[in-house]
Amino acid sequence: MQRKTLVTGVGAVAGAAMVFGVGTYFLTGTESTTSLDTQSTASVGGHKALAAYVVEGRTQSKYHPLPWVGVKVTDVSCPSGLKAVAGAALTCTGKKSDGGTVDIPVSVVKASAKSVTWKFDR
16 A cells, blocks of 8 residues: 555656646747737838837746746846847847846747747847
8 A cells, every 4th residue: 555655646746847847848938929010110220120128028027937947137128129030139138136237149030021939048
């Protein structure tokens, strides 16, 4: 009877760990698809771009979604909008709680006339 209880306990712990790991993976995603509408679109070098404030806000909200993942950042700022062109990149900056800064590379994965899929590196 004790062996069965031990096996059941180990199975429950393993299952909980798997659910925890999968949940963490999905909540810590760094990729985002954003529509290019009149509120979110800017122009950078004559190209349609995702406005800087959209990139800043989304990056800040997703950079530290869980206490055990990454560093908490505030005041994320980007030098410009993110061109809606695959491969376009820029580096945003955020403030860490210790007063230091962190560079956040941002790049476009794919783009169309109506949306841009982009990601940042943690």
